[in-house]
Amino acid sequence: MEPAAVSPNALPDDVPGIIEAIRDELTGRFASAADDLAATTLRDDPAYASLITRTELSQRIHRNLCQALTAVTQHSQGLPIDLDDALSTGHRRVQQGLPLASLLHAYRRGGRLLWEVVTEVVAEREPEALPTLLPVVSVIWDVVEQITDAVAESYRQADAARAARDQVRRHALLDALLEGTGAAGLASEAAALLGLPERARYAVVVLRADPAGRPPSSDPGFPGEASGVRILWRIRADGETGLVHLGDRPVETLRELLAPHAVRAGVSAAVGALSEVGRARWLAELALRTCGRTSPKTALLDERLPMALVAAQTELAGRLRTVVLGPVLSLPPDDCATLLSTLEVWLTSSGSMSAAAQRLYCHRNTVANRLRRLEQLTGRSLTDPAHIVESSLALTAVQQLTPTAAVRSRAS
Numbered sequence: 001m002e003p004a005a006v007s008p009n010a011l012p013d014d015v016p017g018i019i020e021a022i023r024d025e026l027t028g029r030f031a032s033a034a035d036d037l038a039a040t041t042l043r044d045d046p047a048y049a050s051l052i053t054r055t056e057l058s059q060r061i062h063r064n065l066c067q068a069l070t071a072v073t074q075h076s077q078g079l080p081i082d083l084d085d086a087l088s089t090g091h092r093r094v095q096q097g098l099p100l101a102s103l104l105h106a107y108r109r110g111g112r113l114l115w116e117v118v119t120e121v122v123a124e125r126e127p128e129a130l131p132t133l134l135p136v137v138s139v140i141w142d143v144v145e146q147i148t149d150a151v152a153e154s155y156r157q158a159d160a161a162r163a164a165r166d167q168v169r170r171h172a173l174l175d176a177l178l179e180g181t182g183a184a185g186l187a188s189e190a191a192a193l194l195g196l197p198e199r200a201r202y203a204v205v206v207l208r209a210d211p212a213g214r215p216p217s218s219d220p221g222f223p224g225e226a227s228g229v230r231i232l233w234r235i236r237a238d239g240e241t242g243l244v245h246l247g248d249r250p251v252e253t254l255r256e257l258l259a260p261h262a263v264r265a266g267v268s269a270a271v272g273a274l275s276e277v278g279r280a281r282w283l284a285e286l287a288l289r290t291c292g293r294t295s296p297k298t299a300l301l302d303e304r305l306p307m308a309l310v311a312a313q314t315e316l317a318g319r320l321r322t323v324v325l326g327p328v329l330s331l332p333p334d335d336c337a338t339l340l341s342t343l344e345v346w347l348t349s350s351g352s353m354s355a356a357a358q359r360l361y362c363h364r365n366t367v368a369n370r371l372r373r374l375e376q377l378t379g380r381s382l383t384d385p386a387h388i389v390e391s392s393l394a395l396t397a398v399q400q401l402t403p404t405a406a407v408r409s410r411a412s
Contacts, residue, residue, distance in 0.1 A: 016073045034061035047102040071143045083150040090154025111144030180278020187274040201246040204268045204280040208239040258298045264291045265298045310396045317397040324394035327377040342370040
């Protein structure tokens with residue numbers, strides 16, 4: 001009868017017995033070897049040196065060596081090895097901030113040390129057993145590989161979970177800053193977690209879809225870093241909001257960054273601290289509400305303050321529209337549009353009837369007659385600065401609050 005086939009990885013039957021016979025001496029030597037390895041590790045790896053004492057690391061290495069020795073015996077008997085300690089170590093080192101490379105390097109050093117001590121003791125106690133023990137090297141490295149794989153997988157899972165929690169926390173803090181909810185109390189934590197200075201020049205930009213209905217997008221991203229600004233984005237169903245760290249760059253930089261993108265955007269004035277970002281977001285929303293409806297454009301708040309004032313007080317703006325321009329709005333649609341268009345072009349022509357006439361393709365007297373009729377209908381004189389301000393704000397209210405009556409300039 002032919003003998004049963006033996007696996008090339010199988011160990012002789014007396015290997016576990018040899019290990020057990022020298023276990024006590026191995027354990028004793030492990031203590032000294034672990035202390036030496038702890039000293040070497042702390043000398044060579046600053047990450048460990050900043051995290052753990054020599055005594056604590058020595059005890060941990062000694063424990064790992066003893067567990068690995070038991071695992072070699074179990075593996076040689078076809079039993080599964082216990083990886084619970086390796087799994088908990090991977091998780092714990094993530095919480096402590098130890099780099100994975102440092103952790104795995106230490107475990108591999110421990111594997112080499114285990115083999116060195118085992119062969120040293122066997123050579124001294126039972127040199128005739130060395131030929132039998134030599135095949136164990138493959139088992140030792142198999143055990144070390146299983147342990148390091150378990151440590152690495154546990155580390156990666158814990159690191160991914162921590163990164164996910166940190167991301168959720170960053171988003172929550174960014175939302176709190178943008179919404180202005182408890183921002184003063186959260187500013188320090190937000191600065192640390194978002195990597196931003198607590199006091200610096202910030203602005204907020206709010207994006208909305210273009211008139212064709214395409215969603216706004218900061219992807220692949222505006223070249224903020226290259227332009228000296230950093231933008232942190234939050235994406236919502238109706239658009240995107242960006243917290244902008246301006247540094248020493250002017251707010252106008254954002255117009256240049258946004259120009260190539262088909263978006264409607266509102267940009268706040270600069271504020272001086274993270275705790276003021278909530279107010280900046282509100283200002284950016286106001287600026288956005290002043291954007292024209294016919295084409296994508298960027299609205300900087302400080303360039304649209306009268307329009308933003310109307311947008312901020314819609315109830316009063318509606319009243320202003322009715323009181324000042326109510327009689328004009330009551331006219332037939334064509335007459336109303338003609339008078340409002342003339343008023344708009346005249347205002348944007350610095351009050352020049354000749355310039356307005358050129359833009360409207362009509363005679364100067366036609367412009368004068370239309371403006372005179374506006375004065376009669378509204379009771380406001382267009383030579384009185386106060387009345388001009390009223391008329392201008394009322395026209396803005398019409399444009400913002402009455403889309404169907406929006407003025408369409410016939411300027412070229």
